[in-house]
Amino acid sequence: MTSVAPPRVAVGPEPAxxxxxxxxxxxxxVVPLGEEADALVWLSPRxxxxxxxxxxxxxxxxxxxxxxxxxxxxxxxxxxxxxAERAWTCAKGSYAEPVAExxxxxxxxxxxxxxxxxxxTSWGEQAGTSLYDAPVTILGGGGITxxxxxxxxxxxxxxxxxxxxxxxxxxxxxxxxxxxxxxxxPGALVVFLALAxxxxxERVIGxxxxxxxxxxxxxxxxxxxxxxxxxxxxxxxxxxxxxxxALDVTDPEPLPDGHPLWSAPNCIIxxxxxxxxxxxxxxxxARIRENVARFRAGQPLEGTVDxxxxx
Amino acid sequence: MTSVAPPRVAVGPEPAxxxxxxxxxxxxxVVPLGEEADALVWLSPRxxxxxxxxxxxxxxxxxxxxxxxxxxxxxxxxxxxxxAERAWTCAKGSYAEPVAExxxxxxxxxxxxxxxxxxxTSWGEQAGTSLYDAPVTILGGGGITxxxxxxxxxxxxxxxxxxxxxxxxxxxxxxxxxxxxxxxxPGALVVFLALAxxxxxERVIGxxxxxxxxxxxxxxxxxxxxxxxxxxxxxxxxxxxxxxxALDVTDPEPLPDGHPLWSAPNCIIxxxxxxxxxxxxxxxxARIRENVARFRAGQPLEGTVDxxxxx
Numbered sequence: 001m002t003s004v005a006p007p008r009v010a011v012g013p014e015p016a017x018x019x020x021x022x023x024x025x026x027x028x029x030v031v032p033l034g035e036e037a038d039a040l041v042w043l044s045p046r047x048x049x050x051x052x053x054x055x056x057x058x059x060x061x062x063x064x065x066x067x068x069x070x071x072x073x074x075x076x077x078x079x080x081x082x083x084a085e086r087a088w089t090c091a092k093g094s095y096a097e098p099v100a101e102x103x104x105x106x107x108x109x110x111x112x113x114x115x116x117x118x119x120x121t122s123w124g125e126q127a128g129t130s131l132y133d134a135p136v137t138i139l140g141g142g143g144i145t146x147x148x149x150x151x152x153x154x155x156x157x158x159x160x161x162x163x164x165x166x167x168x169x170x171x172x173x174x175x176x177x178x179x180x181x182x183x184x185x186p187g188a189l190v191v192f193l194a195l196a197x198x199x200x201x202e203r204v205i206g207x208x209x210x211x212x213x214x215x216x217x218x219x220x221x222x223x224x225x226x227x228x229x230x231x232x233x234x235x236x237x238x239x240x241x242x243x244x245x246a247l248d249v250t251d252p253e254p255l256p257d258g259h260p261l262w263s264a265p266n267c268i269i270x271x272x273x274x275x276x277x278x279x280x281x282x283x284x285x286a287r288i289r290e291n292v293a294r295f296r297a298g299q300p301l302e303g304t305v306d307x308x309x310x311x
Numbered sequence: 312m313t314s315v316a317p318p319r320v321a322v323g324p325e326p327a328x329x330x331x332x333x334x335x336x337x338x339x340x341v342v343p344l345g346e347e348a349d350a351l352v353w354l355s356p357r358x359x360x361x362x363x364x365x366x367x368x369x370x371x372x373x374x375x376x377x378x379x380x381x382x383x384x385x386x387x388x389x390x391x392x393x394x395a396e397r398a399w400t401c402a403k404g405s406y407a408e409p410v411a412e413x414x415x416x417x418x419x420x421x422x423x424x425x426x427x428x429x430x431x432t433s434w435g436e437q438a439g440t441s442l443y444d445a446p447v448t449i450l451g452g453g454g455i456t457x458x459x460x461x462x463x464x465x466x467x468x469x470x471x472x473x474x475x476x477x478x479x480x481x482x483x484x485x486x487x488x489x490x491x492x493x494x495x496x497p498g499a500l501v502v503f504l505a506l507a508x509x510x511x512x513e514r515v516i517g518x519x520x521x522x523x524x525x526x527x528x529x530x531x532x533x534x535x536x537x538x539x540x541x542x543x544x545x546x547x548x549x550x551x552x553x554x555x556x557a558l559d560v561t562d563p564e565p566l567p568d569g570h571p572l573w574s575a576p577n578c579i580i581x582x583x584x585x586x587x588x589x590x591x592x593x594x595x596x597a598r599i600r601e602n603v604a605r606f607r608a609g610q611p612l613e614g615t616v617d618x619x620x621x622x
Contacts, residue, residue, distance in 0.1 A: 097441070097443050098441045098443065101419065101441055101442060101443065101466065102423060102439075104419070105416070105419035105420060105423050105425075108412065108415070108416035108419070108420075109416060109419075109420045109425055112413060112416050112581065112584070113581075113584075114416075114420055114425060114429065114579070114581075115429050117579065117580065117581050117582075118425065118426050118429045118430065118579060119429065119430070120573075120580070121568065121573045121574070122568050122573075123564075123565035123566055123582050124582040124584075125582065126582060126583065126584040126587045126588065127584060127587060128413075128581075128584050128587055128590075130408070130409045130412055130590050131412065132408050132409065132412065150465045151465050151466070153465065154461045154462050154464065154465070155412065155462070253434075254434035255434055256434075257432065257433050262431075262432045262433075263432070268425070268428065268429060269428065269431070270423065270424075270425075270428050270439075271428075271434050271435040271436065271437060272437065273423070273424075273435075273437040273438060273439050276437045276438060276439055277437065279439075279441050
């Protein structure tokens with residue numbers, strides 16, 4: 001493998017040192033954006049920088065592979081940038097650990113009534129619900145779900161996974177196809193959203209789905225705000241149709257000041273902080289290093305995007 | 312075993328049906344408090360009922376075994392009720408699962424900044440700390456610690472256990488004796504208190520211990536409020552000497568209205584609700600059933616109290 005010439009990898013929009021180091025560690029040679037680049041490592045998560053990305057690709061006709069820095073790539077797909085002419089990889093799976101940890105934290109905090117406990121200024125009554133032996137449902141069958149199941153295993157949670165194709169997920173009690181979502185909602189103590197955003201999964205949780213959830217159930221969203229019909233969620237929380245919602249992502253996002261979710265007593269909002277940049281940077285560096293080495297060796301890349309599926 | 316006559320077990324202060332059922336399921340015969348009782352299952356967790364317990368023992372000279380309903384028995388020991396003439400068992404170990412779960416929830420909620428997130432009415436900045444690969448220190452080596460280690464295992468937390476006798480705890484990276492507590496505090500991201508309250512462990516966390524903790528560290532107490540010097544904790548939180556404290560138990564308890572801990576922005580307080588009665592009842596029933604069967608068969612009982620050690 002080391003006898004193959006190093007691939008020439010551009011890093012944009014700016015050559016951040018951690019990414020330059022990762023490319024080099026993977027056996028690549030860092031080159032400027034432009035004609036000589038064989039590959040592009042893109043670091044900006046901002047949709048506002050999509051035009052810069054489009055420009056970098058136009059300036060680099062030799063780019064045969066693009067590494068994106070995030071797991072959810074819907075805004076790049078929607079902008080029509082992801083093409084079938086080159087290989088595209090993203091960070092899917094890479095950030096599964098901190099995101100799954102955040103999802104578990106949100107579920108336990110809701111079930112143990114932390115919104116009320118943290119606002120309290122007086123001793124309260126004993127109350128709360130344990131996750132031990134509890135039925136939970138997870139939408140999505142990717143890396144976050146697999147890691148979340150690992151974290152739930154010592155709690156003996158009974159996991160139902162709902163995913164596009166019902167290929168069994170290791171550790172899940174059952175895996176069902178997306179068209180059986182409505183059967184997987186009643187009885188679940190927690191419904192976790194950990195799926196990719198595509199036209200088929202936008203507003204996958206709306207009024208009818210919230211109605212099928214138990215009154216004691218919490219909804220935990222660590223995927224994308226647009227998976228949930230926010231208006232229906234506000235109504236369900238106000239009516240006590242579900243016990244609560246814990247959201248790391250919202251629609252709209254950022255959630256504007258004065259939005260009714262800010263004052264809902266049974267809603268926990270974290271500002272898209274399941275995977276902070278500090279947590280993510282070493283994980284992204286590892287993926288860049290690994291994929292540069294695989295690209296150089298002609299091996300299959302990790303986190304390959306399927307342009308047709310949109311994730 | 313079934314050929315042995317059923318032990319005659321009194322249930323007090325009132326014969327609650329779940330406990331009567333558990334005694335019967337264990338092969339015991341429920342009898343009134345009084346002369347015929349061979350054993351006593353005591354159900355009141357209230358220190359105010361200690362005199363009732365003393366009275367029941369005086370009325371039952373044949374009682375050779377007493378089952379207590381809680382894990383921490385310090386108030387019964389302090390009242391001089393626990394004697395060496397009969398066998399005493401408590402619920403230690405029985406409630407380990409919900410208490411360990413609560414401890415993990417409190418730690419993750421603190422590290423992920425839930426006190427600020429839950430009070431927020433505006434979108435915030437990404438911030439928070441992950442438990443993956445983090446060094447943590449647990450005081451106590453009993454059932455809660457062992458269960459907490461199971462929950463921390465998928466997070467690859469590096470656990471140091473501090474306990475009276477440094478017998479290694481399975482799953483811990485290291486186990487040290489109580490006299491090395493000061494070495495086990497620096498560097499820990501979380502310091503968990505999960506030990507019994509005895510004269511030797513009262514105020515085990517005071518000013519000097521808080522000074523040895525990292526500024527980024529959280530203190531999580533699911534044991535007893537009197538393990539912590541509350542005044543020193545209030546000062547440490549105000550000074551930012553530690554990142555925060557998450558307390559299921561306080562000193563005094565209940566924490567009075569207006570106490571400075573209620574207004575500390577980096578303090579989470581839950582009202583001794585790690586193990587609610589709803590969570591505990593089936594676990595206590597299982598212990599009663601098991602111990603009645605063991606008592607009948609002449610086998611060692613579970614959760615035996617050491618009157619000299621005080622737990």
